[in-house]
Amino acid sequence: MAFAAFASTAAPPTDAPPRRRSPVALLLLLPGILYLVLFFLAPLVSLVLTSLQAPSEFGDIGQYSYAFRWENYVVVIEQYWPHILRSFGYALTATVLALLFSYPLAYFIGVTTRRWPLLQSLMLVLVIAPFFISFLLRTLAWKQILSDESFLVTSLKAVSLLAPDAHLTGTAFSVIFGLTYNFIPFMTLPLYTTLERLDLRYLEAGNDLYASPVQVFRKVTIPLSMPGIVAGTLLTFIPAAGDYINASRDFLGGADTQMIGNVIEANFLVLLNYPAAAALSIILMTVILVIVGVYVKRSGTEELL
């Protein structure tokens, strides 16, 4: 369902130069901006403050007071570095898989079916269809399909493609599989938006200059679809790195697949260790912002921001 917004994220800047200066602008902006300051910026600040809290001296579990305990960060990194690394590893793998899965599909919808607009819009609806069914239920559906008693797994074992004692659910495979599946539409849509606007005459020019189809693809098609690739990889990587549904034990994960999101959830909502959860959140957000900044700069698509 989020396709409309993501489609336009990939669009080139369409802003006409703003014309007027007027107090009306302030009236229009103020309520929304104030809202974001109160419920987005202020929470980030209180997250930073919470991450530096120390346990209250005589308090119960879950009682903390303001301090400047930056050691909290050292403690969570020492305790949870495997989860942190795993999160970014899983998210990166899922992003690459989603890109490989989506590019040919987006190319077909955006370029090949241009002559048949009805087929094109029907296929787009099918790409976003997973958004219409509950995120949690579609993940649970995969859990049943990949479970040990399922038709798929028993058949794979019958033809010896899978060892008799092997499992698919609760493994790194199933978590990455779930992350890839769930975020594929976020990858396909921005790719589609750029490929749909791809001027085919550039490809013909490449052909005329005796470039092989592979060369045309590498030197013309890929560079021209870069804005879509960048938008798609970010829209997949960011939610995948922070996700904790797929890796949850009740869904596709197991004891060895817990990601940083699972640890934040457990620390905040179960262990009531708010400083640890806050410190991990700040680490997650900082790493993601650094990655986004470097990636966008290196791929030369700053105008996306």
Add this chain to the structure above:
Amino acid sequence: MTRLSLGKWLLPVYSALALLFLMIPIAYTFVFSFNDSLKSNITWRGFTLDKWLNVCAVQNGAVCEAFGNSLLIGAVSTVLATTLGTMIAIALVRYRFKFRAGTSLLLFLPMATPEVVLGAGLAAQFLSLGVPKDMLTIILAHTMFCISFVVVTVKARVAGLDPALEEAGRDLYGSPAQVFARITFPLLLPGILAAALLSFALSFDDFIITNFNSGAVTTFPKYIYISASRGIPAEANVIASAVFILALVIVVTAQVSAAARAKRQARLG
């Protein structure tokens, strides 16, 4: 010759298979909404329409209560986020003001922040202010993450609006309020509706942020999360399938009417 035709068919066949793959869990959820299941809905026990006809019968209507909460939260946060976001979008395209870069950054950041951070941040703030977590805190959270998406969606529509139309209204002595109500708003309406639908969908399906800020209130996704360990009743599949069909009808209708409008305009020249 054979190699050429193979290459020609490779992409369509791959695309068809890829779309089929995307449909698998949807089909699974739909099929299992007709399962004559007992407590959990894992093995196929035979076809029944019973779950569709008595959706609210299970667990004293817990599924329906959660669904009702999700609808209410979705509706209120959509109205709030669409109003605030549309105002920002108009200001961004139409006016010149200081702190433009800062405003853009403030709108971009919520979309680039993982949901778990947004959820934990708000929860930490509510905790330190001593605000009890209930329906209101969920609505406040959902409105926050929907605003940026509304701005992005409506902005495109404002940018495509011909200012000459509004100037014509002013030349004909329309007051600013009249020009907005009679010209600007009707022209922006498709974009605003798209943004509202998007907000509602984001709010309705959100689990991660809700989980941190809901206290004892159960939304539809939260109900599924809680029930996941002990088995999800088929009634949840019924609700999810019904929502799926409704969303599909809305989107297909919008696509068809947009295509018809484009055709009409093309005919008019």
